[in-house]
Amino acid sequence: MILLSRVADCLYWLSRYIERAENVARMVDVNLQLLLDLERLDDNRITAHWEPLIRSTGDDPLFYKLYRQADSENVTDFLTFNTENPSSILSCIVTARENARMVRDKISTEIWEEINRLYHYIRSQNAKKLWASDPYDFYREIKQSSLLLQGLGDSTVVRDEGWEFLQAGRYLERAIQTNILVDIKYHILLPSSRDVGGAIDALQWMAVLRSCSGFEAYHHIYGADVQPWNVAEFLILSENFPRSILFCLRSLDARIRAISGVREGHFSNRAGKLAGRLLYELNYSSVEDIFETGLHEYLQELQLRTHDIARELYEAYMFFPVVDLAREIEEQAL
Amino acid sequence: MLFQDYRTDGFFDEMFAEGDRVRPHYRRLYERFRKLAPDDFEQKRQAVDLSLWRQGVTFTVYGDAQGTERIFPFDLVPRIIPSTEWHFLERGLTQRIRALNCFLHDIYHDQKIVRDGTVPEAYVRSARHFRPEFAGIEVPRNIYIHVCGTDLIRDDQGQYLVLEDNGRTPSGVSYVLENRIAMKRAFPNLFSNAGVRPVATYPKELLKTLRYVAPGGKEHPVCAVLTPGVYNSAYFEHCFLAQQMGIEVVEGRDLCIRDRKVFMKTTQGLRQVDVLYRRIDDDFLDPTVFRKDSLLGVPGLVGAVQAGNVTLANCIGTGVADDKAMYYFVPRMIKYYLDEDPLIPNVPTYLASEKKDLRYIMDHLPELVVKSVNESGGYGMLVGPKSSRREIEEFRDLIRANPRNFIAQPTISLSRHPTYCDGTFEGRHIDFRPYILCGEEVSIIPGGLTRVALRKGSLVVNSSQGGGSKDTWVLYGDE
Structure with a gap:
């Protein structure tokens, strides 16, 4: 079987972006929960709590161009829905879907439909509502979708060269993201x-x-x-x-x-x-x-x-x- | 009761004959649908829409910055064609594509039909998609149009007429296959005894056709689908077909030309391609020959075709045969090349560039449909009876300024079909596009795309103008 370079590229980035979306969701979720354990929350403490998240990825200049203050709402919005941040969860999912769309014929229907569902979900009002009322549930949905995609990959994708690129993308991105999480x-x-x-x-x-x-x-x-x-x-x-x-x-x-x-x-x-x-x-x-x-x-x-x-x-x-x-x-x- | 208030309103109705008698080939469906509660039907409809949405069977609305996607509306009342009628259509369409391929070979070689005066030379030379630089080039098996999507309509007597031949890059066949799957999901029990012929073999037939026309009869040719890319409204279809055929979808940037041969760029280096099922128009294929600004194509592709190192399906220059003015001459071509009488007639057509016809057109504009020969998709068109006086006068000026660009046809009262509209069935106008493959033999999948004008009274079935589609059932028998 032959594999077009462009297709290899799409498969690789498809999995990188899904993995990235999952890790950003993990990061934001844990920090939201951590906030509950802290006492004496003033603005400075809150900023000190959130700023590392954007600093560890080097995104602080972009963030301060878009927001005035690194508080819970701004940072989570930046990392979740902001389309000017190429690594926000929304941006990752949009890009992942664009890549998936280009290689629809190379991935299983199940994978495509799940990515498509996730895409429509995160762009919907329901997602925004859930995020505002129950962020824990919201981020869990993102994580679970990513895990579902991995499972679908495991059980529906032929183990050919395309699969290797999917996996290479996944592990490479995960190595990068774990690094960021520890460095935070x-x-x-x-x-x-x-x-x-x-x-x-x-x-x-x-x-x-x-x-x-x-x-x-x-x-x-x-x-x-x-x-x-x-x-x-x-x-x-x-x-x-x-x-x-x-x-x-x-x-x-x-x-x-x-x-x-x-x-x-x-x-x-x-x-x-x-x-x-x-x-x-x-x-x-x-x-x-x-x-x-x-x-x-x-x-x-x-x-x-x-x-x-x-x-x-x-x-x-x-x-x-x-x-x-x-x-x-x-x-x-x- | 979904049929309760159904009226045919004096149109030719596909399901009901005079006196509201159900036509025999619709009887089984009628019995089944008659018993359906409107709520159940509505539920099924929503389930199908949702599933199409989930699958991403969508097209992007052009000119929408948000990237809004829509599903092509799908109506759950299938259109049914009985066996005898289908065999007639098959014969008529086969005859037509044979004649068109003879014409194309002739027009790019000796032009006998022109020299004999059967088709005036002026029409050939002025056809926008005529490619004189392609004259004398040999193409494998002398086949120019491999995939044809001929649009058929039925008039108020139920007579089938050819509306146009789409011999360049006709689209829509994926809907034929997807609609059938959606229909089976919505009404799993309906099919067991309905005697409907399957359509799922299309990709296999298409691949067979592509392989048959490989350069030099090569035995294991590498085929690929050439797409303009993910932003094309038919991109879904390109992927769908490639996947089902088990071949690659390539974009122009995936290809390069070396030694007048076409290569794909793969992870393991360059790999030669023999046949391209291209879904890019001629104009964008090769910037060294056609549009210089095209980034979709491959520089040198035409040279590779001319050298006989790659086959394009369809061939370059087939547009001269589906030009709306050339359409007028197709019945003559059938007679000329095959010595047969056309089985499916054309819609009566007037050429504005013929003095006598022009006078008739000008005198009868409010009754006629006028079409620009170079536009498709329902654009550049005047539907006389549905237009204001000002629109008619505007068109009159356009026609006078450039008569070669226009043809006119009487307004055909298209047949209607029961269609689900807001909780009940109403008659809506339909047309029909079968997909004809021309390889070792001509093969037509038993089915096709029935398009329906969902707006009440509308005659325009294009998806860009409020059209939808139906599953089309060709039966094994006549009822």
Whole structure:
């Protein structure tokens, strides 16, 4: 079976955008709930609570162009419905559907209909109403739709090259998003240095765990005590947790090798080389290395290298130089 | 009771003959629908609309920045064609497409029909879609129109007439297939003993046709559907057909030409394409030959066609045969090339560029339908009896300024069909577009697109102008 580069690109972005929508929903949802646990809420505290969300993705300049204050309503609106924010949930779903529409013939009816349903839902008044009255339910719907799409993919999509691009997109985006979720913790300032390792600190780390659906799994492995280095180890280096960065990068590496047809430990293009190399480094890393480098610095470096893989993957398979129409016309007219 | 107040109002009604007698081929459906409560019907209708909406069987409203999408309204009362009638239509349509393909081969080669004076040369030369640069080019199996969507209507006597031949890139066939699926979902029990012939084989037949015309009779040709892209209103159909045929949907940017051959850009490099079922008009196919500003096409594509390295379906330049003025000559073509009498007549047509006809048109404008030969989709048209005096006078000036651009036809009182309107059945005007494939043999799926003018009294069935569609049943028997 052949796969058009444009189609590979669409499949890849389709899953990236769905995964992104899901993670933004997770992030906003957890922060809304976290807000309930905080005391003494004045405007400054609220801003300090929300700002990290937009700062961790580097979206703060755009945000302040569109809103005056980083309060609950503005930030959640920015991340959920604002169409000027290309990573808002609405924008992600619109883009995912555009991509799905271009490759309708390559995905199952079930997947297409679910994306289409989600698209019409989030644009409807009902969605806005639910969001205003019961945000928890609203964000759960977004998450569930994404999970449903993964399940539908699992059980209805042929395991051909197109599938590999769907999966590559999913795990790549998830690695990026888990990174952002952990890094948010770095941006959240504690009220004072006395609070490090204290109740609020633990609460925030628990929120991070919950936003990755890792709350139960963490306790299962590490017991009741929520320790920052344990959470970091779990979300970055866990071998088995399907949202950890290591897990995602290992899946990504496997997908890239499946696409290029090489064995583990080998590569045939730069994407495969970078992915394999990063994976091996993570395999031989421990949480001590992370804290030696500094959590934030470590995550940033990791993020940059993940983006490098994305760029090389695009170069290798999805990119064809834009046709210089004038030149092409001239050449073909000869 | 949905039929309670139904009146035929003196029109030819597909379901009811004189004296409100149900025609034999509608009897079973009538018995079933007669017993339906209006509420049940309404419920089914809403369920079908919702399901079409969910499936995204929608078209984008042009010129709407919000990207508003609509479903093509679907009426749940099916149109039924009995077997004998269908066989007659099949023969008539087969005859017609054979003649059109002979004409196209002739017109791009020796132009015998012109030299013999059967078709005046001026009409050929002035046809907008005539491509003189294509003269002398050989096309596989001498087939130019592979897919034809001929529009048929019935007059007040029930006589079938050809309204126009769509020999360029006719669309709508996906609705034929989707409507049938929707209908089966809404009335699962209706089909078990209704004797309806299936339509689902269309994609298979289409693929067979495409393979048959591969360059040099290549045995395992690579076929693809060439689409203008996701913003085209028929994009859904392009994907639908490609998926059912198991071939790729490609856009111009997915293709490139090397050594006068067409290649797709894939993840594993370039891959040659042999046959393109193209759904892009001639004008946009190749900016080196046609419109220079077209970003939809592929530079060099025409060169690849001329070199015989790729087949386009339909071929370039078929528009000369479905020109509305050329339509006038199709019955002559049938006689000329096949030595047969046309089975399905044309609507009587007057050519404004003929002196005698022009006088008649000018004298009878308020009774006539005037059409611009280059427009389709119900645009550029005057329906005399439904127009104001000012609109008529405006058209009079247009015709006088450019007679070659206009034809006129008497207003045909289109047949009507019971159609669900606001809780009851009312008569609405319909037409019919069967889909004709011309490959090794001519094959026509038993069915087609019945379009219905949903606005009361309206004769315009186009989706852009308030039209909807119906499932079309061709029966195994006559009742």
